[in-house]
Amino acid sequence: MxxxxxxxxxxxxxxxxxxxxxxxxxxxxxxxxxxxxxxxxxxxxxxxxxxxxxxxxxxxxxxxxxxxxxxxxxxxxxxxxxxLSGGAYSLDEKSKLREAIMAEWGSFDLWLNRFKSIATTRGIGWAMLYFDKKENRLLNAWVDEQHLGQLQNCAPIIALDMWEHAFVADYQPSGKKQYIEDFFENLNWEVIEKNFTEAQ
The missing domain is CATH 1.10.287 (Helix Hairpins)
Structure with a gap:
């Protein structure tokens, strides 16, 4: 097998x-x-x-x-x-992904704040940015555990692990918001841009 x-x-x-x-x-x-x-x-x-x-x-x-x-x-x-591999890289101002985010949410900061808010959802799971292939648009979502709430026929672009094992050892339970901030500080946007390109 x-x-x-x-x-x-x-x-x-x-x-x-x-x-x-x-x-x-x-x-x-x-x-x-x-x-x-x-x-x-x-x-x-x-x-x-x-x-x-x-x-x-x-x-x-x-x-x-x-x-x-x-x-x-x-x-x-x-x-x-x-x-998180290959070092932190910022998202290019003229990237196709940034354009798609701005088309969907109006501004990059508005999308980012909404995504971070989703990541603070109580419980164990994942904050996800998806690309909906059928509608040609980006969607934010929360996924419970590993599998409950995954969006059908949508490709994941960003996956932020919000299970406690991902952050408690370094941040304690009260440090969840700082972990989210640091995740984006560490993010390799070149990888994220690649995910977006491959999803289309």
């Missing part, structure tokens, strides 16, 4: 986010890759038990449910870590 491969990231020193926290966070990403592969391997195994075990079909169904959590956890983290 084809397996998902763990990606490697070129993450240097970050403002506010310690190398130790990045190291521990990457271990969680490794777990999502491993678990996504493991779930897919287990589904055929338990399907083989359905004639002997009345509970096996329920296990198979739960594995399918679990797969969406593990798979999206893997992909969300890949977008997140890639955006």
């Amino acid at each position: 084809k397996k998902f491969e763990e990606l490697k990231f070129n993450i240097g020193p970050l403002k506010g986010i310690s190398a130790k926290n990045v190291e521990e966070h990457l271990k969680l990403y490794t777990g999502y890759v491993k678990n996504a592969n493991s779930v897919l391997e287990k589904i055929p195994e338990y399907e083989g038990y359905t004639s002997q075990d009345v509970f096996a079909p329920y296990v198979v169904n739960e594995l399918h449910r679990r797969f969406s959590f593990e798979y999206n956890g893997m992909r969300n983290h890949e977008i997140y870590f890639e955006s």
